[in-house]
Amino acid sequence: xxxxxxxxxxxxASGFDAEADAQRLRGAMKGVGTDEAAxxxxxxxxxxxxxxxxxxxxxxxxxxxxxxxxxxELSGNFRSVVLGLLMLAPVYDAFELKCxxxxxxxxxACLIDILASRSNAEIKTxxxxxxxxxxxxxxxxxxxxxxxxxQRVLVSLLTAGRDESDSVDEAQAVQDAKEIYxxxxxxxxxxxxxxxxVLCV
Numbered sequence: 474x475x476x477x478x479x480x481x482x483x484x485x486a487s488g489f490d491a492e493a494d495a496q497r498l499r500g501a502m503k504g505v506g507t508d509e510a511a512x513x514x515x516x517x518x519x520x521x522x523x524x525x526x527x528x529x530x531x532x533x534x535x536x537x538x539x540x541x542x543x544x545x546e547l548s549g550n551f552r553s554v555v556l557g558l559l560m561l562a563p564v565y566d567a568f569e570l571k572c573x574x575x576x577x578x579x580x581x582a583c584l585i586d587i588l589a590s591r592s593n594a595e596i597k598t599x600x601x602x603x604x605x606x607x608x609x610x611x612x613x614x615x616x617x618x619x620x621x622x623x624q625r626v627l628v629s630l631l632t633a634g635r636d637e638s639d640s641v642d643e644a645q646a647v648q649d650a651k652e653i654y655x656x657x658x659x660x661x662x663x664x665x666x667x668x669x670x671v672l673c674v
Contacts, residue, residue: 485520494519495530498539507546516558524559563598564606566591570599571607574618584615584627593633600631622665629673636674 494515501511516524531539540559547555557565566587573583591599603611615627649671656667 483518483520486518486523489519489523489526491523491526491530492534494523494527495534495539498527498531498543499535502542502546509547509551512543512547512555516555521561525561528559563595563602566595566599567603567606567611570603570611570614574614579618581619581623584619588627588630593635593637596631596633600633622669625665626669626673629669634674 497511497515501508501515515527519527528539531537531542535542540556543555543559544552557568560568569583570587573580587599588596600611603609603614607614612628612631615631616624619627652667653671656665
């Protein structure tokens with residue numbers, strides 16, 4: 474299994490030139506219509522860091538925000554994907570969490586996907602971006618949109634307190650498995666707090 478941080482499939486483009494990419498994107502949006510293939514060729518084949526440099530180069534060369542320009546040129550799911558590509562990972566996560574809790578109903582799967590799979594450091598960064606962008610604590614937003622044990626699990630994950638060490642305490646693993654069994658299958662009803670403690674800490 475690849476180490477955390479080395480799992481991505483998008484590698485840095487060789488011979489990368491942010492200014493040239495910015496000009497190519499500008500050309501793709503000139504005139505009537507948009508050369509969507511050129512947009513894909515540039516943005517889908519660059520790393521997050523390279524895309525940030527393209528955004529800076531575009532603003533310097535054109536004096537406009539690349540995301541705003543693309544947003545006005547594109548539509549539908551294609552626009553959503555392209556705008557997502559231009560965001561830093563924690564900004565995108567914060568945006569997706571906001572969308573998942575917007576309006577009636579909640580996209581629980583989105584909350585689970587993001588909060589259960591990010592590292593403690595990533596969750597802290599997402600919390601900070603969410604507060605800065607939306608003026609509300611992410612925990613407050615989650616509590617306003619969820620309830621019960623599901624809410625408690627998400628709040629626990631938001632504290633970013635999971636053990637992330639690489640060492641495995643075999644005796645503790647056996648003890649945890651025993652406690653989970655006794656808290657669930659071995660009894661009538663379920664001791665949810667025990668599951669919460671083992672799985673979220």
